[in-house]
Amino acid sequence: xxxxxxxxxxxxxxxxxRMGHVDKGLQPFGGTTxxxxxxxxxxxxxxxxxxNANRNQDAYAAYGVPVWPDDTPDYAGPLAGLQAGLRRCAxxxxxxxxxxxxxxxxxxxxxxxxxxxxxxxxxxxxxxEEDGRRQVHPVFCLLKASLEPVLSAYLDGGGRRMDGWYPQxxxxxxxxxxxxxxxxxxxxxxxxxxxxxxxxxAPRLADVVSCLSAYDPDALPVRDAQxxxxxxxxxxxxxxxxxLRAALGRVLAADITSPIDVPSHDNSAMDGFxxxxxxxxxxxxxxxxxxxxxxxGRAFAGSPxxxxxxxxxxxxxxxxxxxxxxPQEFVTVDGDxxxxxxxxxxxxxxxxxxxxxxxxxxxxxxxxxxVRPADLGLLASLGVAEVPVQRxxxxxxxxxxxELRSIxxxxxxxxxxxxxxxxxxxMLQRLGCDVIDMGVVRDDPQALEQTLxxxxxxxxxxxxxxxxxxxxxxxxxxIMARLGDxxxxxxxxxPGRPLAFGRIASNGRSAFLFGLPGNPVAVMVSxxxxxxxxxxxxxxxxxxxxxMRARSAGTIRKKPGRTEYQRGxxxxxxxxxxxxxxxxxxxxxxxxxxxxxxxxxxxxxxQGTVQAGDMVDVLLFDGLI
Numbered sequence: 226x227x228x229x230x231x232x233x234x235x236x237x238x239x240x241x242x243r244m245g246h247v248d249k250g251l252q253p254f255g256g257t258t259x260x261x262x263x264x265x266x267x268x269x270x271x272x273x274x275x276x277n278a279n280r281n282q283d284a285y286a287a288y289g290v291p292v293w294p295d296d297t298p299d300y301a302g303p304l305a306g307l308q309a310g311l312r313r314c315a316x317x318x319x320x321x322x323x324x325x326x327x328x329x330x331x332x333x334x335x336x337x338x339x340x341x342x343x344x345x346x347x348x349x350x351x352x353x354e355e356d357g358r359r360q361v362h363p364v365f366c367l368l369k370a371s372l373e374p375v376l377s378a379y380l381d382g383g384g385r386r387m388d389g390w391y392p393q394x395x396x397x398x399x400x401x402x403x404x405x406x407x408x409x410x411x412x413x414x415x416x417x418x419x420x421x422x423x424x425x426x427a428p429r430l431a432d433v434v435s436c437l438s439a440y441d442p443d444a445l446p447v448r449d450a451q452x453x454x455x456x457x458x459x460x461x462x463x464x465x466x467x468x469l470r471a472a473l474g475r476v477l478a479a480d481i482t483s484p485i486d487v488p489s490h491d492n493s494a495m496d497g498f499x500x501x502x503x504x505x506x507x508x509x510x511x512x513x514x515x516x517x518x519x520x521x522g523r524a525f526a527g528s529p530x531x532x533x534x535x536x537x538x539x540x541x542x543x544x545x546x547x548x549x550x551x552p553q554e555f556v557t558v559d560g561d562x563x564x565x566x567x568x569x570x571x572x573x574x575x576x577x578x579x580x581x582x583x584x585x586x587x588x589x590x591x592x593x594x595x596v597r598p599a600d601l602g603l604l605a606s607l608g609v610a611e612v613p614v615q616r617x618x619x620x621x622x623x624x625x626x627x628e629l630r631s632i633x634x635x636x637x638x639x640x641x642x643x644x645x646x647x648x649x650x651x652m653l654q655r656l657g658c659d660v661i662d663m664g665v666v667r668d669d670p671q672a673l674e675q676t677l678x679x680x681x682x683x684x685x686x687x688x689x690x691x692x693x694x695x696x697x698x699x700x701x702x703x704i705m706a707r708l709g710d711x712x713x714x715x716x717x718x719x720p721g722r723p724l725a726f727g728r729i730a731s732n733g734r735s736a737f738l739f740g741l742p743g744n745p746v747a748v749m750v751s752x753x754x755x756x757x758x759x760x761x762x763x764x765x766x767x768x769x770x771x772x773m774r775a776r777s778a779g780t781i782r783k784k785p786g787r788t789e790y791q792r793g794x795x796x797x798x799x800x801x802x803x804x805x806x807x808x809x810x811x812x813x814x815x816x817x818x819x820x821x822x823x824x825x826x827x828x829x830x831x832q833g834t835v836q837a838g839d840m841v842d843v844l845l846f847d848g849l850i
Contacts, residue, residue, distance in 0.1 A: 528544065
């Protein structure tokens with residue numbers, strides 16, 4: 226037996242029940258899909274290869290191999306796929322592997338071939354030993370193509386067990402040492418766990434900050450802090466396929482390529498009459514005979530001749546030979562004669578060309594885009610039913626401080642209600658994160674450490690508020706530093722000077738950490754200008770904060786050398802141009818000023834006092850808060 230006598234078949238025809246009924250083979254994994262990994266490992270072992278699939282056949286065909294559907298109705302099990310492969314196999318032997326096993330052995334064909342030969346068998350199947358027990362993997366097998374009648378008879382008789390037809394043939398079991406090579410990824414959780422970048426592969430903070438000249442953690446400019454965070458944070462690699470409607474607000478994990486031209490045919494942009502441009506004489510009216518009607522969804526079957534036209538509805542396919550449409554309100558009709566005045570339209574007017582919106586094979590949506598309602602409509606117009614998206618980012622958050630009380634608890638002297646958790650919750654929800662609210666943690670070292678460890682083991686990122694400034698009870702800094710690679714900054718900004726950032730680890734899991742200040746406004750400012758972009762980067766999204774320019778309505782006092790964020794009200798001035806005014810007192814604890822504002826005025830390091838009429842950068846809260 227040689228490689229040329231073996232065809233390969235990837236079994237991808239199942240329903241994906243344990244993975245939420247999505248197509249497992251097309252689940253993004255390791256920068257491509259699971260089926261692509263299987264294809265890359267199986268192809269070098271066989272002469273030809275095909276994929277058994279009952280849906281998304283165009284997507285599988287894009288790999289450049291034949292796609293074979295099942296022939297057995299009402300049954301989508303692996304035996305139906307095996308039957309389809311045997312019926313179409315052009316070689317003596319068929320080698321099979323499932324689409325959800327991206328780690329299959331590189332010597333699978335050779336080992337199974339040896340077992341088939343040594344036992345003079347009809348079929349060789351892979352087995353492994355785990356905890357002293359032998360595990361058979363019937364979807365990893367090499368068999369004679371001549372067995373198709375035997376398998377078909379078994380299926381016609383109602384048999385469905387993968388090994389139920391073995392008593393009718395001679396089977397050889399081939400032992401493999403590496404059980405992990407035959408691992409099936411059956412659930413989205415398994416996929417996520419296997420598609421995580423190890424913390425050891427990420428850079429160290431010291432390596433990142435070493436690229437900055439004059440780095441001073443006690444006087445760090447905003448731009449430098451943002452750069453360090455951007456270069457240190459790594460995206461979460463795990464992705465998943467979701468139904469189209471479930472993709473709203475999610476981040477695309479891959480480019481979406483249009484499988485069709487949009488529109489698929491030349492069609493009319495409006496209700497009117499389709500005609501030949503050559504029938505429009507210059508300087509004279511045209512009289513054309515109406516020979517029928519073209520409706521949307523029902524193409525006109527005839528072919529108009531010179532001097533003839535077709536009444537046409539918006540979206541209807543252009544009749545053969547017609548290249549222009551005159552709107553119905555611009556013509557007169559008398560019986561079957563349509564008259565159009567000279568100069569009413571030009572040749573080619575009101576015709577939408579096939580592929581005018583999208584050409585087949587072109588990128589409809591790019592990886593990293595956050596899916597919006599218009600995108601759902603676009604994908605639906607392409608017939609896309611499932612969308613590859615980044616998995617949701619899991620973010621744990623909590624507040625620290627003995628003075629904090631949760632809503633519903635009585636306020637003792639000197640205590641305040643914890644507002645930060647609610648603003649952080651809202652900001653994370655707007656980003657589309659899965660949030661883990663860990664409550665209020667008292668100023669107790671053991672409690673803080675345990676909470677940080679729990680958060681680290683269950684989330685991709687952690688947001689804390691309070692405990693990162695200089696203070697007698699601020700144990701948070703010490704514990705953060707002990708648990709991982711964390712640095713503490715005094716940033717040249719107002720409000721929100723203290724900030725902690727880094728990565729902590731616990732029990733083999735790691736999470737990026739953002740230690741925000743405790744003052745309510747400082748929490749929001751620090752989140753938007755440091756944590757938000759980092760979380761989006763982890764999500765694989767491209768959605769930078771967009772600043773707009775507005776005219777200051779009054780004087781804003783400021784000294785150069787630090788960045789200031791002032792709460793503002795944006796409105797239209799008398800001349801219709803955007804004008805911004807400050808909401809009053811700008812203390813970092815005055816949350817009411819943030820609630821009353823609709824924007825934030827961003828005054829950069831180099832700026833001094835702003836005079837009335839000067840232009841400033843403004844961040845709109847719409848969509849953020």
